[in-house]
Amino acid sequence: MTTTAIIYSDEWRHFDYGREHPLRMERLGLTWRLMEAYHLTALPRAKVLAPEAARLEELARFHTREYLEILRAVSAGDWVPHAARYGLGPGDNPIFPGLWEAAQLAAGGSLLAADLVAAGEVDRAFHFAGGLHHAMPGRASGFCYVNDPVLAIMRLRERGFRVAYVDIDAHHGDGVQAAFYADPNVLTISTHERGDRLFPGTGFVAEMGEGDGFGFSVNVPLQPLTDDAVYHEAFEAVVPPLVTAFKPDVLVIQLGIDSHRTDPLTHLSLTVQGFTRAVRRLLPLAPRIVALGGGGYDLTNVARAWTSAWAALNDIELREALPRECHKDMERLGLGTLTLSDPPETLPADTRRWAEEYARRQVGEIQAKIFPRHGL
Numbered sequence: 005m006t007t008t009a010i011i012y013s014d015e016w017r018h019f020d021y022g023r024e025h026p027l028r029m030e031r032l033g034l035t036w037r038l039m040e041a042y043h044l045t046a047l048p049r050a051k052v053l054a055p056e057a058a059r060l061e062e063l064a065r066f067h068t069r070e071y072l073e074i075l076r077a078v079s080a081g082d083w084v085p086h087a088a089r090y091g092l093g094p095g096d097n098p099i100f101p102g103l104w105e106a107a108q109l110a111a112g113g114s115l116l117a118a119d120l121v122a123a124g125e126v127d128r129a130f131h132f133a134g135g136l137h138h139a140m141p142g143r144a145s146g147f148c149y150v151n152d153p154v155l156a157i158m159r160l161r162e163r164g165f166r167v168a169y170v171d172i173d174a175h176h177g178d179g180v181q182a183a184f185y186a187d188p189n190v191l192t193i194s195t196h197e198r199g200d201r202l203f204p205g206t207g208f209v210a211e212m213g214e215g216d217g218f219g220f221s222v223n224v225p226l227q228p229l230t231d232d233a234v235y236h237e238a239f240e241a242v243v244p245p246l247v248t249a250f251k252p253d254v255l256v257i258q259l260g261i262d263s264h265r266t267d268p269l270t271h272l273s274l275t276v277q278g279f280t281r282a283v284r285r286l287l288p289l290a291p292r293i294v295a296l297g298g299g300g301y302d303l304t305n306v307a308r309a310w311t312s313a314w315a316a317l318n319d320i321e322l323r324e325a326l327p328r329e330c331h332k333d334m335e336r337l338g339l340g341t342l343t344l345s346d347p348p349e350t351l352p353a354d355t356r357r358w359a360e361e362y363a364r365r366q367v368g369e370i371q372a373k374i375f376p377r378h379g380l
């Protein structure tokens with residue numbers, strides 16, 4: 005019997021990136037309420053835990069002390085002359101009160117997920133406020149101040165586990181790739197919209213790792229408008245074979261849902277059911293799972309996708325009709341059809357072909373250059 009844990013705190017509602025910022029903290033509470041309405045927050049074999057703030061020393065395993073001190077200072081309202089050098093300021097990574105505590109909490113939740121899985125307390129842990137994959141050692145990037153996936157992977161490595169990381173966010177998981185670029189003990193795979201069309205501008209197939217780590221960084225860039233069918237053909241061709249060959253003890257998965265066709269920041273064309281299919285495909289690939297959240301800027305998708313992911317982690321099938329308690333929330337946020345899955349939508353044939361041919365070329369290159377490194 006699979007045992008699980010979900011990590012959640014309503015502390016999140018005290019933080020705010022600002023009115024104009026696309027990352028809405030509201031999405032976390034909304035997700036929790038949908039999980040509650042589906043009776044997924046009091047399951048017999050699932051622990052529900054609140055994160056503790058990560059300590060500075062824990063964050064300093066990956067981040068520079070200089071950067072962490074700056075984060076702490078700007079968060080407390082101190083004036084820092086060169087905040088922009090650390091990626092901080094108006095725009096993607098705004099300075100807001102409590103930003104340091106928010107960063108500590110995000111990291112603490114993912115470290116807790118890693119610890120629970122490492123200690124064998126549960127087989128699978130989900131921290132959906134985590135997955136902030138763009139943060140760099142000395143710089144905030146792409147709405148991310150500290151890189152909780154990297155910290156969780158490092159924690160698992162310190163406990164002696166072999167770790168694979170699969171990132172299905174619409175954006176390239178650049179911070180995580182950079183952290184382990186030369187490390188053959190951590191396999192990173194990211195599927196995302198191609199870097200010449202979307203932030204952060206990286207994640208091309210040619211980024212394959214360096215030195216001993218060559219062949220252990222894997223990127224599957226995709227065309228705008230890539231739909232479920234095209235996505236899954238590429239995913240299936242690359243992800244299960246490589247992860248299976250790598251034989252991880254723990255699979256860390258970043259479950260950004262900004263790949264959705266209604267996401268306002270990106271241009272992929274997945275559905276909630278397409279996302280969930282990928283999650284379900286990942287779970288049997290390793291004995292233990294640390295699942296994290298990620299991007300997602302159409303809030304109704306975030307709630308539906310992460311609720312579906314949590315159900316999948318518990319091997320539960322949900323009914324399609326969204327529970328009545330959540331109808332008001334979903335309608336207010338513009339969801340047209342009050343179901344867990346999205347209505348079908350077919351792309352024009354030439355658009356699909358264009359996306360499909362591109363994806364097949366990327367897969368072909370990965371199979372030619374990376375598969376041999378893994379004996380495939």
Ligand SMILES: [Zn+2]
Nearest residue numbers: 173175262299
């Ligand atoms: Zn993203």
